[in-house]
Amino acid sequence: AQRVTQPEKLLSVFKGAPVELKCNYSYSGSPELFWYVQYSRQRLQLLLRHISRESIKGFTADLNKGETSFHLKKPFAQEEDSAMYYCALRRGAGSYQLTFGKGTKLSVIP
């Protein structure tokens, strides 16, 4: 069975400081990895997917298959980055089921 672990429930950083939200996964196959974000009173929405290797709102994430990690990074945090962040894994192979981590609440202090 697959599992996603986000070790930090809450992460507080000052505006302008670097941010790293950790995500580790366990799955024997080749998963698809995603980061979803939920801003206050808004629906869950996609931030990044590993397959596209893009940068969104200054965030990047690299899939490290050796360490089974998919950490989310941003060099300079902004107040509007304050939100809940969820790392998610999809097995692929005919299934679109997402397995989520418990989430990390990012609080950016002005």
Next chain:
Amino acid sequence: KAGVTQTPRYLIKTRGQQVTLSCSPISGHRSVSWYQQTPGQGLQFLFEYFSETQRNKGNFPGRFSGRQFSNSRSEMNVSTLELGDSALYLCASSLEVVGTEAFFGQGTRLTVV
């Protein structure tokens, strides 16, 4: 285009009752999944439908069931409600393309009293 729509947004039910929640996916999306979100357990997968067939089911009791119609709209039903069923129920739809994202609805907040 219109996003994923879930109705109703809020529900209050009594223990022992049953409830039906509805989800209308984005037009053209045939894959619909349901998730339960609680403060303690986070987001947990309930079930996944594609073309009216259930493809996967999460680790929930048989009181939780669902179905998908020919227009891809989906419903989930919870019978014999328990206090612990109080949660935000989220529906997501997606295209059948590798790497594509799942689009989530606003959710239905169910409170069991």
